[in-house]
Amino acid sequence: MPHQFQERHALEELVSMNAAAAADHLAVVARQAIVVVLAAEGQEASVAALLTADEEISVRFSAPGEWLVVTGLQTPELLQQSLAALLRETAHCVDQSHGRVLLRLSGANSRAILAKGIGIDLHPSAFVIGSSANVLCGHISINLALVDKNSFEIVVMRSFAESLLHDLCEMGRAFDLSVFFAP
Amino acid sequence: MASLIPCPHCGVRPKEEFAIRGDASLVRPDPESSDETWNDYVHIRANPRGRYREHWQHVAGCRRWLVVERDTFTHEVFSVTDGSVRAWEIGR
Ligand SMILES: [Zn+2]
Numbered sequence: 001m002p003h004q005f006q007e008r009h010a011l012e013e014l015v016s017m018n019a020a021a022a023a024d025h026l027a028v029v030a031r032q033a034i035v036v037v038l039a040a041e042g043q044e045a046s047v048a049a050l051l052t053a054d055e056e057i058s059v060r061f062s063a064p065g066e067w068l069v070v071t072g073l074q075t076p077e078l079l080q081q082s083l084a085a086l087l088r089e090t091a092h093c094v095d096q097s098h099g100r101v102l103l104r105l106s107g108a109n110s111r112a113i114l115a116k117g118i119g120i121d122l123h124p125s126a127f128v129i130g131s132s133a134n135v136l137c138g139h140i141s142i143n144l145a146l147v148d149k150n151s152f153e154i155v156v157m158r159s160f161a162e163s164l165l166h167d168l169c170e171m172g173r174a175f176d177l178s179v180f181f182a183p
Numbered sequence: 184m185a186s187l188i189p190c191p192h193c194g195v196r197p198k199e200e201f202a203i204r205g206d207a208s209l210v211r212p213d214p215e216s217s218d219e220t221w222n223d224y225v226h227i228r229a230n231p232r233g234r235y236r237e238h239w240q241h242v243a244g245c246r247r248w249l250v251v252e253r254d255t256f257t258h259e260v261f262s263v264t265d266g267s268v269r270a271w272e273i274g275r
Contacts, residue, residue, distance in 0.1 A: 063245035064192050064265075119197035133193060136200045136243035 010101050010161040015181055022178035024107030026168055029182045032072050032102045033079040034155060036094045039065040043090040050086055060132035060145050060155065068132075068143055068155055069093075070102065101161035104182065105168070106151035109175040114152065116171040118144070138167045189263050192245040200243035207236045207250045232256050238266065 015028050039047040044065040051059045051067060057079070060068040071079055076097035083093040105113065111122045117138040121127060132145035140163060143155040156164050169179060189195045206228055212220045232255060239251045248266035253259065 063247060119200065120194070134244045141243040
């Protein structure tokens with residue numbers, strides 16, 4: 001008998017759909033495509049050049065020769081296929097869209113909220129727009145990126161998402177952080 | 184313990200992001216070596232007061248194995264190198 005798989009967001013029953021965001025807001029992004037790209041030995045520079053030239057995707061550094069490619073413009077299947085066609089045998093591309101959760105933290109106090117759990121310098125002169133890094137947030141390893149002036153994107157492993165959400169809510173309590181699914 | 188480690192890939196990070204494996208100067212003995220040699224390799228450590236070279240893994244960051252050279256007394260970090268670079272330098 002064939003199994004029927006149903007797509008279900010990791011934070012589905014924990015976060016509401018309400019659209020009224022406070023000054024500091026954590027948006028849970030319902031749909032995104034995330035692919036892990038691992039460059040073959042010696043191909044790191046050429047893979048990096050090809051990825052950064054593509055304006056439809058956002059490239060997040062995770063390790064030497066390894067990136068997270070994130071986009072809201074394509075389906076996971078399309079992103080995986082276009083990356084495989086672009087990079088061919090110079091890299092391995094693994095679809096992680098359902099294995100990771102994307103959160104977007106924005107607001108004037110976003111740095112103060114993150115500073116409660118993260119040990120890197122988030123000053124705008126040190127962590128500039130477009131920067132990304134794998135960092136520890138409390139006890140959970142995340143990928144953090146600055147996508148806009150006061151707007152961070154966090155990519156976390158699916159099974160840690162609930163625990164991270166709990167931590168972020170605690171970190172944001174003093175600032176009345178609101179949490180909703182992104183419309 | 185040294186509390187800030189400059190990872191060559193990620194920049195300066197708190198020690199909580201790392202896992203420490205220990206002495207990086209050990210060389211695995213020949214499989215046919217005596218029990219004493221294997222016992223020394225597996226269990227006996229110098230635990231020096233001062234300069235020490237260890238394997239650290241940046242588990243919460245780039246996940247690379249690094250060779251950290253630090254002072255166990257003053258907490259000074261002298262150098263941090265990627266494990267693959269180090270292995271190549273010493274011809275292993
Ligand atoms: Zn690192």
